[in-house]
Amino acid sequence: MLHSFVVCCLCFWHLAVFGVDAVKTVSVMEGDSVTLQTDTELQTDDVLTWQFGDEKTPIATINSGTGSFSTSGGPNGRFRDRLKLDHQTGSLTITNITSQHAGRYQVRTKIIYRFSVTVYARLSVPVISRNSSQSSSSSYCSLVCSVVNVSHVTLSWYKGNSLLSIISVSDLSITLSLPLEVEYQEKNSYSCVVAYPFTNQTTHLNNTQHCQPCSESVHCCGVTEAVIRLVISALVGVATVAVLVYDIRPRKDEQQRRSNPHTN
Ligand SMILES: *[C@@H]1O[C@H](CO)[C@@H](O)[C@H](O)[C@H]1NC(C)=O
Numbered sequence: 001m002l003h004s005f006v007v008c009c010l011c012f013w014h015l016a017v018f019g020v021d022a023v024k025t026v027s028v029m030e031g032d033s034v035t036l037q038t039d040t041e042l043q044t045d046d047v048l049t050w051q052f053g054d055e056k057t058p059i060a061t062i063n064s065g066t067g068s069f070s071t072s073g074g075p076n077g078r079f080r081d082r083l084k085l086d087h088q089t090g091s092l093t094i095t096n097i098t099s100q101h102a103g104r105y106q107v108r109t110k111i112i113y114r115f116s117v118t119v120y121a122r123l124s125v126p127v128i129s130r131n132s133s134q135s136s137s138s139s140y141c142s143l144v145c146s147v148v149n150v151s152h153v154t155l156s157w158y159k160g161n162s163l164l165s166i167i168s169v170s171d172l173s174i175t176l177s178l179p180l181e182v183e184y185q186e187k188n189s190y191s192c193v194v195a196y197p198f199t200n201q202t203t204h205l206n207n208t209q210h211c212q213p214c215s216e217s218v219h220c221c222g223v224t225e226a227v228i229r230l231v232i233s234a235l236v237g238v239a240t241v242a243v244l245v246y247d248i249r250p251r252k253d254e255q256q257r258r259s260n261p262h263t264n
Pocket residue numbers: 031096098
């Protein structure tokens with residue numbers, strides 16, 4: 001969705017002890033692009049080198065005097081075809097970022113610009129479903145909202161703008177889920193939100209879709225059951241046709257034989 005969209009969320013300046021160097025913290029979503037900005041115009045005689053990681057591996061070099069702008073693959077070629085240099089400012093853009101590109105970056109001009117890049121995995125959209133292990137009631141609908149493969153997120157239910165419940169995980173969680181009970185007739189707008197500190201994904205509860213009251217209030221016809229019913233009707237249909245065909249064919253043959261006595 002947001003691919004190749006420049007994202008530079010949550011850019012905090014953490015002033016270092018001596019005030020000269022600042023580390024800019026940049027959070028970016030996997031697959032997006034990020035631009036590390038130098039806020040200066042290149043001078044005619046500038047020679048500057050972008051460095052990556054604790055080893056300060058050179059990944060891009062600018063020589064204003066000769067007008068040369070070059071980039072390299074970096075450690076294990078992880079930056080190959082992903083780096084772009086701005087010819088006016090010397091800012092560095094990393095495209096289609098992955099977790100391999102997380103870490104420290106720096107470039108020295110009059111001062112040293114330092115960046116700390118954190119790469120977040122894409123957020124999957126939360127899925128609202130019925131909690132089938134909950135015995136159904138005639139007035140309440142038991143729901144559960146879930147997300148898969150997440151870490152460092154919060155998952156919450158909102159009623160309008162007010163928070164109803166929230167859980168958070170820091171480690172990788174294969175499935176994270178949060179229950180909710182709503183009245184069938186309720187018209188309030190509920191939503192389930194999975195969030196990083198700088199972005200989120202929301203799914204709105206659709207009463208018609210997620211919370212259909214069951215006719216007998218005892219039993220809900222789920223998707224599996226609907227499919228089974230469909231398959232059974234189809235089988236019955238096929239069987240009926242087969243019986244009919246079996247029934248008709250011999251007679252037809254007989255008729256043909258009778259009306260055409262000289263065949264064979
Ligand atoms: C982005 O990087 C991933 C992993 O390296 C790769 O599979 C994908 O094809 C790249 N996408 C684009 C648009 O370059």
